[in-house]
Amino acid sequence: MTISQAAGNVCTPSALNTKKQETTNSVKSEVIYLPGTDCALKSQASLSAFTSYRVGGAAQWYVAPRNLEALHASLNYAKEHDLTVTILGAGSNLLVSDRGISGLVIATRHLRYSYFDSKTGQLTVASGESIPSLAWQVAELGWQGLEWAVGIPGTVGGAVVMNAGAHKNCIADMLVSAQVLSPDGTVATLTPEQLGYGYRTSLLQGGQSPSSSKDATRTERHCQRIVTQATLQLEPGADPAQVVALTKQHKKHRLTTQPYNFPSCGSVFRNPKPYTAGWLIEQTGLKGYQIGGAQVAQLHANFIVNRGGAKASDIFCLIRHIQQQVQERWSICLEPEVKMIGEF
Numbered sequence: 001m002t003i004s005q006a007a008g009n010v011c012t013p014s015a016l017n018t019k020k021q022e023t024t025n026s027v028k029s030e031v032i033y034l035p036g037t038d039c040a041l042k043s044q045a046s047l048s049a050f051t052s053y054r055v056g057g058a059a060q061w062y063v064a065p066r067n068l069e070a071l072h073a074s075l076n077y078a079k080e081h082d083l084t085v086t087i088l089g090a091g092s093n094l095l096v097s098d099r100g101i102s103g104l105v106i107a108t109r110h111l112r113y114s115y116f117d118s119k120t121g122q123l124t125v126a127s128g129e130s131i132p133s134l135a136w137q138v139a140e141l142g143w144q145g146l147e148w149a150v151g152i153p154g155t156v157g158g159a160v161v162m163n164a165g166a167h168k169n170c171i172a173d174m175l176v177s178a179q180v181l182s183p184d185g186t187v188a189t190l191t192p193e194q195l196g197y198g199y200r201t202s203l204l205q206g207g208q209s210p211s212s213s214k215d216a217t218r219t220e221r222h223c224q225r226i227v228t229q230a231t232l233q234l235e236p237g238a239d240p241a242q243v244v245a246l247t248k249q250h251k252k253h254r255l256t257t258q259p260y261n262f263p264s265c266g267s268v269f270r271n272p273k274p275y276t277a278g279w280l281i282e283q284t285g286l287k288g289y290q291i292g293g294a295q296v297a298q299l300h301a302n303f304i305v306n307r308g309g310a311k312a313s314d315i316f317c318l319i320r321h322i323q324q325q326v327q328e329r330w331s332i333c334l335e336p337e338v339k340m341i342g343e344f
């Protein structure tokens with residue numbers, strides 16, 4: 001039906017059809033090593049374990065480079081073999097099709113390092129670093145500024161691309177610069193202004209501003225730029241106990257107001273101001289509504305949770321159902337914040 005590709009090239013239906021047989025379980029997995037590296041490329045790698053929804057099919061090829069050299073080698077491999085590239089952070093904002101993804105999925109989870117500059121209060125981190133881990137680390141150092149992010153289970157790269165935010169804060173407000181690798185191999189250091197930030201959007205998501213899109217299911221335009229590193233401005237010098245206490249408070253608030261006990265991708269829809277998506281969905285009477293294993297969470301109606309055994313198609317159908325019902329009742333088109341990848 002609709003195909004949406006995160007950060008990588010758009011998959012055309014015909015491209016997917018030609019790869020479909022290769023993404024069935026009957027096809028054997030294969031491992032090859034990128035020339036000159038110890039970096040392994042795996043074929044038919046299941047992605048469900050790498051997304052917070054715990055659903056989705058296999059990647060035609062999957063690689064998780066441990067350094068920039070291996071990342072470059074992965075991109076070269078994709079270019080040489082004419083493979084579309086999809087970037088995967090922690091997979092906490094992704095709905096991967098049951099049919100899987102054609103091309104090469106590059107996971108950033110092993111791109112890790114962090115450098116704390118106590119003179120400037122700047123934290124420079126690799127894109128694969130975990131946002132909650134960083135929030136706890138800086139809190140224990142007595143650095144303020146990341147307390148709000150403790151409940152966002154993504155990577156630094158995903159947060160920079162999505163402009164992740166909570167409690168009236170967002171990454172754009174604290175980002176000094178992001179290092180971005182283009183498909184041609186050039187690296188640029190970009191400021192927040194150059195990244196064109198808006199509410200949960202950035203130019204790194206590709207195409208026009210999603211908030212201006214009438215069609216919430218439109219195909220994402222090509223966007224192959226990869227965030228490799230980010231520098232965040234924080235405020236050192238506070239009492240660690242106080243910063244840790246505020247971080248704990250935020251975490252507790254999240255745990256009591258959002259359903260962290262089931263797999264999800266957090267908020268499914270962007271808030272159509274002045275409303276919140278959760279309120280609209282709740283007022284439409286959809287709390288608890290279920291398709292297959294996918295359910296509108298009782299605790300927070302803008303969450304769809306995997307109650308066990310959900311398929312990506314269940315979640316996709318539930319997204320469509322919610323959109324349709326809210327449109328009918330409120331004449332408002334809810335726009336997904338979650339990125340849908342592959343063929344649905």
Ligand SMILES: Cc1cc2nc3c(=O)[nH]c(=O)nc-3n(C[C@H](O)[C@H](O)[C@H](O)COP(=O)(O)OP(=O)(O)OC[C@H]3O[C@@H](n4cnc5c(N)ncnc54)[C@H](O)[C@@H]3O)c2cc1C
Binds near residue numbers: 006094127260
């Ligand atoms: C329980 C729960 C609570 C959540 N709460 C919040 C919240 O409060 N606020 C909020 O904003 N979000 C929230 N989220 C959503 C999600 O955690 C964020 O959007 C997060 O920033 C996604 O990061 P990620 O690493 O998981 O990215 P992914 O989901 O892996 O990817 C998201 C997009 O970014 C692209 N991408 C990822 N890394 C890179 C990179 N290095 N370079 C280029 N492109 C890249 C991907 O291709 C994709 O298009 C929540 C999710 C869950 C499961």
